[in-house]
Amino acid sequence: MARPKLAVWKFASCDGCQLTLLDCEDELLEIAGALDIAHFLEATSAISDGPFDISLVEGSVTTADDAARIRQIRAQSQTLISIGACATSGGIQALRNFADVEEFTRAVYARPDFIDTLATSTAIADHVTVDFELRGCPVSKHQLLELIAATLAGRKPHVPRVSQCVECKLNGTVCVMVAQGTPCLGPVTQAGCGNLCPAFGRGCYGCFGPKETANPPALSAQLHSLGMSDRVLRDFYRSYNAGAPEFQKESTSHD
Amino acid sequence: MTERVIQVDALARVEGEGALYVRLNGPEVEKVEFRIFEPPRFFEAFLRGRDAHETPDITSRICGICPIAYIMSACQSIEQAMAVTISPEIDDLRRLIYCGEWIQSHTLHAAMLHAPDFLGLDDAIQIAQSNPELVKKALRLKKVGNSVMECIGGRAVHPVNTRVGGFYRAPDPGAVHALIPELNWGAEAARELALQFAGFDFPDDEYDYHFVSLIHPDRYPIIEGRIGSNRGLDIAVEDFNAHFREDHVAHSTALQGRMRDGSSYLVGPLARYANNFDRLTPACQATAREAGLGPIVRNPFKSILVRLIEVQYACEEAARLARAYVPPDPSFVPTEPRAGEGHACTEAPRGICYHNYRVDAQGRIEHAQIVPPTSQNQPQIEADLARVVAQSLDLSDKDLKWRCEQTIRNYDPCISCSTHFLKLTVDRV
Numbered sequence: 001m002a003r004p005k006l007a008v009w010k011f012a013s014c015d016g017c018q019l020t021l022l023d024c025e026d027e028l029l030e031i032a033g034a035l036d037i038a039h040f041l042e043a044t045s046a047i048s049d050g051p052f053d054i055s056l057v058e059g060s061v062t063t064a065d066d067a068a069r070i071r072q073i074r075a076q077s078q079t080l081i082s083i084g085a086c087a088t089s090g091g092i093q094a095l096r097n098f099a100d101v102e103e104f105t106r107a108v109y110a111r112p113d114f115i116d117t118l119a120t121s122t123a124i125a126d127h128v129t130v131d132f133e134l135r136g137c138p139v140s141k142h143q144l145l146e147l148i149a150a151t152l153a154g155r156k157p158h159v160p161r162v163s164q165c166v167e168c169k170l171n172g173t174v175c176v177m178v179a180q181g182t183p184c185l186g187p188v189t190q191a192g193c194g195n196l197c198p199a200f201g202r203g204c205y206g207c208f209g210p211k212e213t214a215n216p217p218a219l220s221a222q223l224h225s226l227g228m229s230d231r232v233l234r235d236f237y238r239s240y241n242a243g244a245p246e247f248q249k250e251s252t253s254h255d
Numbered sequence: 256m257t258e259r260v261i262q263v264d265a266l267a268r269v270e271g272e273g274a275l276y277v278r279l280n281g282p283e284v285e286k287v288e289f290r291i292f293e294p295p296r297f298f299e300a301f302l303r304g305r306d307a308h309e310t311p312d313i314t315s316r317i318c319g320i321c322p323i324a325y326i327m328s329a330c331q332s333i334e335q336a337m338a339v340t341i342s343p344e345i346d347d348l349r350r351l352i353y354c355g356e357w358i359q360s361h362t363l364h365a366a367m368l369h370a371p372d373f374l375g376l377d378d379a380i381q382i383a384q385s386n387p388e389l390v391k392k393a394l395r396l397k398k399v400g401n402s403v404m405e406c407i408g409g410r411a412v413h414p415v416n417t418r419v420g421g422f423y424r425a426p427d428p429g430a431v432h433a434l435i436p437e438l439n440w441g442a443e444a445a446r447e448l449a450l451q452f453a454g455f456d457f458p459d460d461e462y463d464y465h466f467v468s469l470i471h472p473d474r475y476p477i478i479e480g481r482i483g484s485n486r487g488l489d490i491a492v493e494d495f496n497a498h499f500r501e502d503h504v505a506h507s508t509a510l511q512g513r514m515r516d517g518s519s520y521l522v523g524p525l526a527r528y529a530n531n532f533d534r535l536t537p538a539c540q541a542t543a544r545e546a547g548l549g550p551i552v553r554n555p556f557k558s559i560l561v562r563l564i565e566v567q568y569a570c571e572e573a574a575r576l577a578r579a580y581v582p583p584d585p586s587f588v589p590t591e592p593r594a595g596e597g598h599a600c601t602e603a604p605r606g607i608c609y610h611n612y613r614v615d616a617q618g619r620i621e622h623a624q625i626v627p628p629t630s631q632n633q634p635q636i637e638a639d640l641a642r643v644v645a646q647s648l649d650l651s652d653k654d655l656k657w658r659c660e661q662t663i664r665n666y667d668p669c670i671s672c673s674t675h676f677l678k679l680t681v682d683r684v
Contacts, residue, residue: 012294015270016319016412022363023411025398029390032380043367044378045267045660062294092316095301104300109510110503117295138319138412196409200416202423205312207413235305240316 004053004152007039009073011059011066012093012121016138017084018042018058024141034152050076054151057130060086060093060121067118067127074128079151082124083144085137089209090243092137094121097243098251123243132157137207137240140192161212163187164204167195176203183223185236188214188246209241216250230254257281261644261656266663268368268378270320271670275659277644287641289633289663293670302623307333307614308419308590314610314625318669319412320363323356323404324603325625326417327478328610333419335597336614337590344583345421346478347576348407351431352414353477353601354573355403358441359411360604361524361562361569362400364667366393366448369559372661373455389451392444396566399434399441403573406430421587431580438577441570446542449563453546458658460643461553464635465518466526469602475534475568476527478601484520485529485551492600495609501626512631519634522606523666524561525552539568555639555665562604562667592618603628605669629668636666 008018022043024031038048055077061067074080085091096104101119105112124130134147134157143159150157160166164186168175176182176198184203190211197204210216216237223233237251259279266273271293278286298317302310310329315322327349334341366389367379376382383390401411407426408414416423467488471480482498483489490498501510514520532540532550543550546560594616600609606628613622643662647655 010272012296014316014319014322016316016322019270019319019363019412022367023359023397023401025394025401028394029380029383029387032383037378037380041265041267041272042270043268044380045371046377046381047267062296066294092298092301092313093296096297099301101297104297105295107300107303108295108297114503115295121296137316138410193410196415197423200409200423202415202418205415232306235309239309239313 003034003036005038005048005051006035007050007052007055007073007077008042009039009055009057010041011057011070011087011124012062013059013084013086013091015042015058017087017136020138020141020144021056024145027145031148051078052076053078055080057082057087057124058084060090060123061127062093062118062121063116064118070124070127079131080128081132081134081147081151082130083134084139085135085207085209085240087124088133088135088244089123089241090121092240092242094243095238096121098238121243134159135190135208136192140194142194143192160191162191163211164189164191164193164195164198164208167191167193168198171195171199173198176201177222177226181226183226183228183236185219187219188216205239206237206247207240209244210246214246216246217253220250220254259652261652261659263656263660266660268371268664269668269670270318271668273668273670275640275663277640277659279644279648282645282648284641284644287637287644289636289640291633291670299623299625302620305620307336307592307612307618307620310612310620310623311417311419312413315413317625317627320360320669321356321603321605322413323353323408323417324601324608326414327353327601328599328608329612330417330419331478331599331601332597332610332612333614334590335599336595336612337419337593337597337618338595339420339588339590341421341588342583344581345587347579348422348425348583350477351573351576351580352404352407352417354569354576355400355407357477357569357604358400358403358566358573359397360400361566362393362397365452365559365562365566366390366396369664369667370452372657372664373452373559392448396441396444396448399437399570402437403434406434418587420590421583421585423586425582425584425586428580428582431577435574435577438570438574442538442567442574445563445567445570446538449542449546449560449567452559452563455559457554457556458643460556460646462555462639462642464525464553465514465520466529467520467522467607468526468530469600469607470530471534473534475531475572476602482600482607483530484526492609493598495598495600495611495626499626499631501630510630511633512626513634519638520631521635522628522631523558524565525555525558526606527602528552528561528564535564535568536571538571539564542567555662558665592616605629605667606631627669629666629670632666632668636663636668639665
């Protein structure tokens with residue numbers, strides 16, 4: 001039986017989620033044996049044409065060309081999976097969605113007329129149908145491997161949409177907000193990173209985006225009582241998943 | 256006259272997206288463009304108004320391959336603006352995690368992205384078919400670097416434990432000491448890879464580069480030193496803008512770095528090595544000699560060897576720092592909001608990464624300037640391409656294209672970093 005053809009695509013991003021695939025040092029050769037890597041520019045010069053069985057898409061859509069390109073990729077892909085905060089919510093570059101992109105261009109470039117960009121940075125699912133969204137800035141290596149294994153087996157990946165609080169409980173991490181009064185987005189953020197920030201005594205900053213049925217207004221009331229101003233609260237929600245609907249709505253309510 | 260166009264629309268085995276265009280008219284190289292068209296993400300614009308303490312985490316998202324470079328340049332710059340002094344223990348821990356980034360980034364590039372060029376292969380997976388031990392060694396070495404980053408930073412891509420002032424929590428000494436055996440193995444593995452790769456058939460090409468890097472009297476520079484060069488430049492980091500400028504050209508969404516007089520310069524492993532060879536350990540200097548390298552390497556294709564010598568150095572240095580590790584206490588120096596300006600420059604794997612921030616009295620960013628290494632190297636990459644193409648006219652289009660791509664990969668260009676991307680076209684008019 002022919003091995004399934006895998007393609008990895010990049011849009012506006014830092015390359016960190018693709019790198020996470022190459023960071024699977026112990027599994028990489030096995031993955032390469034199970035799949036025909038048909039398009040993965042960061043790793044190989046060998047390129048073969050579509051159609052592709054699995055497309056992994058990193059990055060957000062920020063140019064008209066990229067909006068057209070993602071439609072072509074979708075048309076050639078049996079299964080299309082977006083990986084990482086840029087692809088699933090527009091990423092940190094979606095901060096432009098709350099500002100004037102022409103002013104941004106003038107601020108960074110001497111010749112704004114050389115720059116071709118859209119006013120917004122948007123998720124892949126805003127443009128095409130996406131079969132699965134893997135969260136994280138960056139994605140977790142373990143979840144990425146589970147996703148690939150599940151896709152090859154034709155089953156749904158085991159990626160719970162519970163909150164970061166659940167990971168703290170599972171790991172026995174003392175609640176940083178209750179014990180130290182440290183602001184934390186854990187109650188509204190999806191688990192999966194491996195319980196990183198709270199384990200280092202730091203509040204979660206939401207890099208896995210909103211959990212299912214998140215309730216940010218309730219958390220905001222608590223954060224207010226810890227002394228956070230509206231401005232700080234707004235920016236707390238407005239970072240790597242600023243474009244995720246639940247976070248966007250909450251940040252805007254503190255504008 | 257025959258016209259020839261050599262074009263690569265989407266360069267492989269680089270981080271980010273770029274292209275190359277070369278047009279030849281007979282033996283004349285008419286046009287060379289190393290195009291970076293990674294879509295702009297506007298970091299310097301959206302940082303304005305954000306709390307200065309957010310800059311390390313936010314700017315780490317410029318690059319998934321070298322997040323520590325951005326984190327450290329941002330931290331040092333904000334610390335200067337807020338007039339805090341960092342303890343030597345925190346500095347040592349920063350140097351240690353930075354070594355982890357050098358190890359993983361250099362190993363990825365040298366063994367998995369650049370080595371295939373010399374072997375006539377498409378990727379490391381093809382190398383693994385004929386030489387699985389080589390690829391397994393490279394993967395294990397890369398993992399050594401990632402393990403250092405995970406131990407100290409929490410994860411290898413966008414670590415979470417770093418902050419302005421130091422670290423959220425000082426890692427447990429047991430966990431840091433546990434890194435030492437693999438680091439010792441890594442130093443030897445890097446040496447073996449350097450000697451193995453020294454047998455590659457390197458194109459004959461030498462150029463009298465202007466090598467710009469940090470220079471420190473006692474240490475091979477990573478997070479310390481003044482900016483200096485092999486032509487006598489010796490300036491404080493604060494004076495960066497008095498000596499360097501950034502130009503905006505039509506074929507690039509990266510700003511191109513040049514000296515104030517318009518000349519190009521080179522940053523990265525070749526520059527660090529040439530300017531600081533005496534501060535490498537005797538073991539690393541011995542590897543260099545065995546690999547046939549002098550204290551200055553002017554053949555850009557041999558940068559792959561210098562990267563591996565730097566991996567050996569980073570493994571030795573990380574092991575030294577791990578052995579001497581004393582948890583910093585406190586783990587970070589507290590900061591108070593205050594108006595000020597800060598400048599910092601650290602040695603990303605690809606070369607100096609300069610940050611400059613102005614902070615207001617509330618501790619918010621008023622102005623941000625970030626100069627990544629690849630945009631500084633862009634004019635030199637184009638100059639190298641023009642030279643290499645002129646020397647290689649007898650090659651077929653296919654081979655010339657390969658040679659051009661290899662020339663670009665000499666720089667391990669990080670196109671995402673330079674905000675920006677590359678495509679290769681060669682026109683033989």
